[in-house]
Amino acid sequence: MADSTDIWSVESNDAVHISLVTPNKTLHTFHPKFTYSIFGEEESIFGYQGLKINVKYHASDMRPLLQITYNKKFPAVGTTEPTDLKPILEAYLPKTAFEKQSIFEAAISDTSNSNWTPPGELWKTIQSGSKTFEVWKGSLADLAVQQMLKRIQILVSFFIEAGTPLDLRETEEALKRWTVFFLYQKTTEATAGTSSPYTFMGYSTVYRYFMYQPPTPPVSPATTKKEPVQSASRDDFKFPAPEDNAPELQFSSHPCRSRISQFVILPPFQKGGNGSRFYNAIFDNFLADPKTIEITVEDPNEAFDDLRDLNDLARLRLNPTFAALRINTKVSLKAKGPVPRDIIDTEALEKIRTKFKIAPRQFARVVEMQLLSLIP
Ligand code: ACO
The missing domain is CATH 3.90.360.10 (Histone acetyl transferase 1 (HAT1), N-terminal domain)
Structure with a gap:
């Protein structure tokens, strides 16, 4: 029984x-x-x-x-x-x-709200064949963005292992550090009886960490405060802790690391290039943002690592210096002991890295992928 x-x-x-x-x-x-x-x-x-x-x-x-x-x-x-x-x-x-x-x-x-648009502002329209996608973005301090997040945050628990919803009871200053991106498919005409041409496909949250630059003259160590420990990721290296009395702690005018924290494409829309479209649109946003010095990812899983590697590699290959990257095989074959530093032009690479705002470890990984792909 x-x-x-x-x-x-x-x-x-x-x-x-x-x-x-x-x-x-x-x-x-x-x-x-x-x-x-x-x-x-x-x-x-x-x-x-x-x-x-x-x-x-x-x-x-x-x-x-x-x-x-x-x-x-x-x-x-x-x-x-x-x-x-x-x-x-x-x-x-x-x-x-x-x-x-x-x-x-x-x-x-109720069709009285037929002019509804996603929260925030339209960041990018992406045309792919006959399909139109839109990426909208807004600050988490925006009430419409908050309202949306309250509706969809359960999706993080449903689809990201160890993913936890954001706490929306933070101060306005703390909420402002978050940007939320929404991916929508937009049909040209609203389907019969539908009050909106928009179909939600996924969303992502991005957090800004300011990059602290020491004030001059330096403050005494007794006044320093430890930065809270962030979860580990391959991008992790810690910037120095902020100083209590540093005048430039005004976050809005500070150079930042922008870190993708949560990223979800709903199952019906996966494996169709939507994650890549969305990732690239978010990346473009922070490449164009003068305050962002580096774009990083918090605790990526294997699927996101793959998506990121492929898209970072495709982006970098459009750069002629990166595309021309070669291992100097003559040097490497003759080399005894540690590989000589001049095997690749590290200075030129560092310029590309900072231009594309890719974190050092991720960049090293993509360089390695590129070099390995050239081996006959
Ligand atoms: N037809 C068939 N396959 C395709 C097509 C297509 N037209 N376009 C892309 N693909 C393939 C890609 O080559 C890729 O293949 P691979 O898995 O062998 O590398 C695969 O589909 C995925 O690429 P995309 O379609 O661009 O990505 P997708 O929309 O599936 O999104 C993601 C990937 C974000 C991981 C999604 O599956 C997801 O949201 N999963 C659940 C939540 C999650 O795991 N999020 C990431 C957590 S980590 C974090 O939040 C920081």
Whole structure:
């Protein structure tokens, strides 16, 4: 006989169904990759048979609706009770997600807001064949951006391992350090009955670290404060700690490292070049930003490493000096002991690196990829 906990337990990744909907159509439905941070390490929910947790999103403005349905609920016996799902999910979704389906449907069918555009400002339009994509960006201090983030932050828990939602209760000064990018597909005409031509595909958050330059004269060590430890990544090297009394701590006028913190393309849009388009658009934004000295990535996973390597390499290959990079085989074949420094022109490379704002370790990796690709 089956253990009674088995028949009353469901795998939470299977139970959760995420959909992108328009007033008259479900465009896509998919499951999360991870739910352990929400439902526990086992990724299992106790107390239901036929459980379905529907997180339905209006495909453009990402207003969510949460529906929990099941065939049978475990009758509470003593201390054994079914998992109380609503309070668990309340921490991850805005209050409006808990309204009735009829209210949600009426709201998304309301065509009076047909001029809706994504939050922030339009940064880039990308044409690929017959498809048009738009990248929008805004500061996290912008209320419209915050509202959007409250709706979609659960996606970080669903798709990025160890990803955690941002804390929106920070001070305005702290929120201003974050830029949020949104990737949308835009259809020229709104699909029949749809109030918007925009379909949400993914988003990314980027944090600015200022690069501290010591004031003159230097302050005494007794007044220095340690920089908080950031999570490790291949880009990690620490800039000196900020000084309490340094006059140029005004973040807005400071040279920065801009670090991609969270980056998600929804499953229906993966493996179609959308991650690359989005990454390059974000990269272009910070290349054009005079305050950004380096573009880095926080804790990239293997898939993001691949995406970044390929796109950084493609970008650098457009630079004639980089493309002409060769190993001086005569020198390298004769070399005994350590490889001579003049095997490649390190000075020219450093100029390219700083021009493209790529962090040293990532740059070294891409240079290596380029040199290896030249070996017959
Ligand atoms: N047809 C088929 N394959 C294609 C096409 C196409 N038209 N275009 C690109 N591809 C291939 C690429 O060559 C690449 O192949 P590879 O995996 O063998 O290298 C692959 O598809 C992925 O490239 P893109 O399509 O440009 O990227 P994608 O849109 O799939 O995005 C990403 C990749 C961001 C990792 C996405 O899968 C995702 O969001 N995953 C979930 C969340 C996540 O892991 N985020 C990164 C966490 S790290 C961080 O946040 C800093």
